[in-house]
Amino acid sequence: MLDPHLFRSDLEFVQAQLKRRAIDFDADFYTDLENRRKAVQVKTQELQNERNSRSKSIGQAKAKGEDVQPLLDQVQGLGEQLKAAEAELADIQLQMKSLMEGLPNILDASVPAGNDEDDNVEISRWGELPEFSFEVKDHVDLGALHKGMDFEVAAKITSARFVALKGNIARLQRAIIQFMLDTHGDEHGYSETYVPYIVNADSLYGTGQLPKFSDDLFKVSTDPDLYLIPTAEVPVTNIVRNEIVDNAEMPVKMVCHTPCFRSEAGAYGKDVRGLIRQHQFEKVELVQVVKASESEQAHEELTNHAENILKKLKLPYRKVLLCSGDTGFSSTKTYDLEVWLPGQDKYREISSCSNFKDFQARRLKARWRNPETGKPELVHTINGSGLAAGRTLVAIMENYQTAEGDIVVPDVLQSYMGGKKLISIKMGI
RNA sequence: GGAGAGGUGGCUGAGUGGCCGAAAGCGGCGGUCUUGAAAACCGUUGAGGGUUUAUCCCCUCCCAGGGUUCGAAUCCCUGCCUCUCCGCCA
Numbered sequence: 001m002l003d004p005h006l007f008r009s010d011l012e013f014v015q016a017q018l019k020r021r022a023i024d025f026d027a028d029f030y031t032d033l034e035n036r037r038k039a040v041q042v043k044t045q046e047l048q049n050e051r052n053s054r055s056k057s058i059g060q061a062k063a064k065g066e067d068v069q070p071l072l073d074q075v076q077g078l079g080e081q082l083k084a085a086e087a088e089l090a091d092i093q094l095q096m097k098s099l100m101e102g103l104p105n106i107l108d109a110s111v112p113a114g115n116d117e118d119d120n121v122e123i124s125r126w127g128e129l130p131e132f133s134f135e136v137k138d139h140v141d142l143g144a145l146h147k148g149m150d151f152e153v154a155a156k157i158t159s160a161r162f163v164a165l166k167g168n169i170a171r172l173q174r175a176i177i178q179f180m181l182d183t184h185g186d187e188h189g190y191s192e193t194y195v196p197y198i199v200n201a202d203s204l205y206g207t208g209q210l211p212k213f214s215d216d217l218f219k220v221s222t223d224p225d226l227y228l229i230p231t232a233e234v235p236v237t238n239i240v241r242n243e244i245v246d247n248a249e250m251p252v253k254m255v256c257h258t259p260c261f262r263s264e265a266g267a268y269g270k271d272v273r274g275l276i277r278q279h280q281f282e283k284v285e286l287v288q289v290v291k292a293s294e295s296e297q298a299h300e301e302l303t304n305h306a307e308n309i310l311k312k313l314k315l316p317y318r319k320v321l322l323c324s325g326d327t328g329f330s331s332t333k334t335y336d337l338e339v340w341l342p343g344q345d346k347y348r349e350i351s352s353c354s355n356f357k358d359f360q361a362r363r364l365k366a367r368w369r370n371p372e373t374g375k376p377e378l379v380h381t382i383n384g385s386g387l388a389a390g391r392t393l394v395a396i397m398e399n400y401q402t403a404e405g406d407i408v409v410p411d412v413l414q415s416y417m418g419g420k421k422l423i424s425i426k427m428g429i
Numbered sequence: 430g431g432a433g434a435g436g437u438g439g440c441u442g443a444g445u446g447g448c449c450g451a452a453a454g455c456g457g458c459g460g461u462c463u464u465g466a467a468a469a470c471c472g473u474u475g476a477g478g479g480u481u482u483a484u485c486c487c488c489u490c491c492c493a494g495g496g497u498u499c500g501a502a503u504c505c506c507u508g509c510c511u512c513u514c515c516g517c518c519a
Contacts (some may be wrong), residue, residue: 045479045480045489052488054499074499075499244439367476400499
């Protein structure tokens, strides 16, 4: 949610900023609504004031034993007027709310203009692309070779876009997750967090998935409305919903591994092969809750923390700054980390790190208390994948494959694999 | 699943129709005292919103949503949550 005060103080700025998102904001419609809001709100509050003061004098007269009937006659009809005014105000506020909550965040000044992912700007590249003296296999073929990745059986159990992992491949994914959690906890200062995988509508509203993006979610219950989490961002960020965080607790840095569930509506026919786009996948998420003055630096740091995982795994990657057309609804600025996949001969997204500034915090009513003023201020929220575990598994399998189809275990994962240096086909399941 | 009790400010806890945004205590902040600290004493201390250049003033909020009433923390209805006991259970 954008700051309503910004609309009142500088509507042209808002309009120009939304234009960067290709949104043609109807300023006249807004101004009309806002004028009515102001008039009706003032009137409603005046009526409330009148009711309060008259009721008070009735009470006082009664206490003195006076006849209150004349006073009661005076308030005749006031209730009806008030009720009508309150209803009108509620209606206007509802319209205002639905207008406001449909608007995306304002982009950071550094975000380049563009329509889609083709216009994203590469910031940096890291690592040497592996060279193979044999024909590379992709993770699907490698997984089949190891009998460790079974899409057919998952389709039998559930449906398309699910996978069953077995043996060392399943263990490798677990090793990846453990390694990420430990690294972020021990080296990057994040507090390990465990949260529910099912969330209510308020939580999804708080982080911005609802009301606009309900199609992307799996709904598991009606009354109450409950959904499977599309990312740990939702439950973890909602920890601070309706809270005023003490200054001593700031910044709040949390790392959390969860499965993620996405309906992938609108993605039919896209990435149908393999593990890249699944209804269920594992991810380690980084979330930071910070002071406004520190959010830009924290965003850079959080992105570095995600990059550090790729570096430790020695996976070549590039860092891109998303253009205006590709930046998510709630984000002001997003870096994507794209890992090199030899099986696809291209870079694929493995992490997305966003600074939401106060956009989520305003919806969440998430604040911290500034000791200098003693007053609560909205926090800034930042999150990023650190990393998507399923795609990391893909990247390791493809980058570390041998001519025989074996998979070399990256150094940093060996201790998590019982000391194994190689996952050999001969070892079987 | 069955039975019961309860949800009030940062915390404990009083408040069953008006004098209550709310006693008291604790905590926090400021001050007096002190070489400093503690203790004691004094003062202060919820959140959101509207109007306004600003002060002022006003509105809303006692789990949530409805209702009764001139007037609701207080009465009624619905929902949610917590606790206790029994049953079941990883």
